[in-house]
Amino acid sequence: MSSSSRGCTSCRSNSLVRDDITGNLICATCGIVQEFDNFDAQLGGLNGPQGTFVRVGTAGTGTLYSYKEKKVFEAQKLIDYFTSRLGLSGPISNDVKTMIARITDEEFGQGDWFPILIGACAYVVMRKDNKSLPIAEVASVIGTDIYELGRMVARVVDFLGLKGPQEFPEFDVVGSFERAVRTSLSFSRLGRDKVERIRKQGVFLVQCAVKWFLTTGRRPLPVVAAVLVLVGELNGVDTRIEDVAREVHANVSTSRLRYRELLESLVEVAQALPWGKDVTLKNVVKNAPFVIQYMERKSMAKPIDMTRATKESEVVGVDLGDVISECLRKDVEYGIDVNSRENDSQYFEVEENSGFARSGDDELDRMKISHECLSFFYNEFLNEAGHEKSMEGSGEVRGRKRKRGFELHACRDWWNGKSELTKKLLLRQILEKDVGLDALPxxxxxxxxxxxxxxxxxxxxxxxxxxxxxxxxxxxxxxxxxxxxxxxxxxxxxxxxxxxxxxxxxxxxxxxxxxxxxxxxxxxxxxxxxxxxxxxxxxxxxxxxxxxxx
Incomplete structure (x- = not known):
């Protein structure tokens, strides 16, 4: 120990000694440790020895990361957050990070523009993989305007040089519908078989809407909402167009307009049926099972030989034997109101295994049955059915119960599900199919x-x-x-x-x-x-x- 001429900061005594272990000065009189006595000045400028606690070129006390590393880390955290909210998997999130790194030269970024870039890259990655991700949903999750996001998507596509349908495919409206069926709350409580049935029916109608140009030059999500509502009604699911439009991020008024256009198209298809003049926009939903059955069978039919077919058979385009046989049957139970004129279309229930004895395609081609003949058979059957109803009221007809109201269980077998339109087809294949209507845009x-x-x-x-x-x-x-x-x-x-x-x-x-x-x-x-x-x-x-x- 050694003494110092410096006085104690507490008692002013000059009896200060230095501790050999710690190197601090201690007052021999009061025992107080003297502060700020062991300061070691760092000399030599910027190239001198480093300090004890602070390192040159770092941000924050004790940190080991540079500013760029911290910026990249925060940016990747933000990418993971938004891709998780969009429901994207880990590999797709990594593809988004790779695309952003390529666009920004691995600098990533910060600020209000960066989430918009994340949404645009996520949308482009999904489109490149031919998967469904509506841009309206991305804009809703990112919290930006759909037009601003669209401009960013255009810049990303132009920067990456994505040209042609191979590099940047068209929007998959069928995939968007299938995704909406899986995520919709209206169908979440249904069984797997019923959901699969609804999915096939919806895919069939969506591709029919594509054939009728209801999606040409328009936003596809309102069409998806309209088809969802229609198939929900046909399968007894309580769906409201406002709720469905909100789930798929579509405009409610536009979805209503597309729903009306879809019903109008079904009305036009129904005109080929013998009672088509009775099908209107008000009762087409009740007649939709039979109209869709007609469309399904027509899409499954083989192309007509123009050299042998007559004009009447070309217009009808269905198995006339099944139609006539089923229309003339008297022992069919119909779940309809017998006093309702609108429900006459229930009598058109075609079965694959009907009792009509087929004699071959050649004989059917020679039948030459026109619309007038079908209408005659149908009116004759209505007259006979009316006679049976009057006899039933007098008690002479037994074993037939009077049913009121439209019951979908009575036509539960209207959907076959074997048409190729229940699967995702190319646009050329969709346009080649015949569903009973060739509409203009x-x-x-x-x-x-x-x-x-x-x-x-x-x-x-x-x-x-x-x-x-x-x-x-x-x-x-x-x-x-x-x-x-x-x-x-x-x-x-x-x-x-x-x-x-x-x-x-x-x-x-x-x-x-x-x-x-x-x-x-x-x-x-x-x-x-x-x-x-x-x-x-x-x-x-x-x-x-x-x-x-x-």
Missing amino acids: PSFVSGCRVYKRRRKKINAAKLRIKRVMDPSGPDLIESIDICSSEDARAVKKRNRKRVSDVDWEDLIIETLLLHEVREEEIEKGHYNTLLEVHVFNGGVMPEVPATKAK
């Missing part, structure tokens, strides 16, 4: 209606202009050749109405016609552009000569 049909309406407005405007310019002329409706007789009658009836019935579109069309705009351009409906070019512009303005300053 709804947008094309709507555009044709709009063009027709504008053509009528143009013809009416030309009549009004001619009447003003030549009021003393002969009958205008008969003198103008461009108007058909139907259009002329409509215009004549319209001319008797008040002047206020002419709307703003009629006035714009009149103005454009007076400025000699071609009718083909007016039919397209780009009124603002045509007004700007032909009316307000008035052509090229002449140059005004500049005046000399005095």
